[in-house]
Amino acid sequence: MDTNLKALRYFMAALRCGSISEASKHLHVVPSAVLAAVNQVEEAFGLQLTTRQRAKGIAPTATGQILMQRIQHLLDEYETLMSIGTEMRTQLTGTLRVGYYAPVAPAFLPGIAHGLLAENRRADIKFIACDNETAQTGLISGAFDVILCVAQRMKPGVTYETLVEVPAYLLVPRNHSFAARASVSLKDLGGETLVLLDLPAVSEYYSRILEEAGASPRIASSATTLEMVRSLVGAGVGCSLLHMRPATDITYAGDRVAEVPLSPAPPPLKIVLGHLPDNPRRLVKAFVDQVRVLFSKEESRRFLVRLPEAK
Structure with a gap:
């Protein structure tokens, strides 16, 4: 079978109008184009779908009437599909799937979600926490x-842009002696007890910078979520190395913690925004634009712990 949607449209128009010439006027094409389409459809099915009489025009056979219903359903589905595609391109609608490997993402993603969803009732956003590998694979596969x-x-295949370069800092209980200091060196951690965030890429980074600094603190505990690490630190289990910070110094347990810059500052981690480059849905574009705006503003600095700038 070898036919196309245009031929099916012309075929249906001819049978609806009952005349090749009337269908050509309706479609704004020459009669020969309609006739060729009717012949093409019949040839493709290998069935007689029409009867043609010079005085009475063109009419469907019994077989043609059966297939007309199916053809019209196909054309309707196609129009619906194209309408949905146009809507996705031009309106904030549908489901946006965001994969994130950024422990402090809950500090800023909800604000972006609110801005997008408050005025767009036909859109929704699914946030999926994952590791670096899963995030990238999911983007390439279409899951995100x-x-x-x-x-x-x-x-390869992931288009990304750097949102922010994030320096590491030391998180300590509020009553820890380091909390009153302007900065701490990694070498100062030799005699300390640490709680580590045990996530791919991040844990490797912390192990590397400690080794390069010649520091060998005792690792008392580890956790796979940021808030568990913060709560362990607040409870006095140990200090921790982290990157981005939330907007509060209070843990889930109600303890207070303090962020202390590292000096000299180790190489920062880069938080990036990844997306597919070509013809994104409007909802995707709007989300990407909002993330860019957030991290281009001075307010994004509140997520970072840095050494005081020299005067």
């Missing part, structure tokens, strides 16, 4: 529309 992750071992 956009990702936030660490710029480490980025896969």
Whole structure:
């Protein structure tokens, strides 16, 4: 079978109008184009679908009437599909799937979601926490529309842009002696007890900078979520190395913690925004634009712990 949607449209128009010439006027094409389409459809099915009489025009056979219903359903489905595609391109509608590997993402993604969803009732957003590998694989496979992750071992095919370079800092209980200091060296951690965030890429980074600094603190505990690490630190289990910070110094347990810059500052991690480059849905584009705006503003600095700038 070898036919196309245009031929099916012309075929249906001819039978609806009951005349090749009337269908050609309706479609704004020459009669020969309609006739050729009717012949093509009949040839493709290998069935007699029409009867043609010079005085009475063109009419469907019994077989043609059966197929007309199916053909019209196909054309309707196609129009619906194209309408949905146009809507996705021009309106904020549908489901946006965001994969993120950024422990502090809950500090800023909800604000972006609110801005997009408050005025767009036909849109919804699914946030999926994952690791770096899963985020990138998900973007390439179509599981995610956009990702936030660490710029480490980025896969070919992932288009990404750096949102922010994030320096590491030391998180300590509020009553710890380091809390009153302007900065702490990694070498100062030799006699300390640490709680580590045990996530791919991040844990490797912390192990590397400690080794390079010649520091060998005791690792008392580890956790795979940021808030568990913060709560362990607040409870006095140990200090921790982290990157981005939330907007509060209170843990889930109600303890207070303090962020202390590292000096000299180790190489920062890069948080990147990954997306597919060509013809994104409007909802995807709007989300990407909002993330860019957030990290281009001074307010994004509140997520970072840095050494005081020299005067």
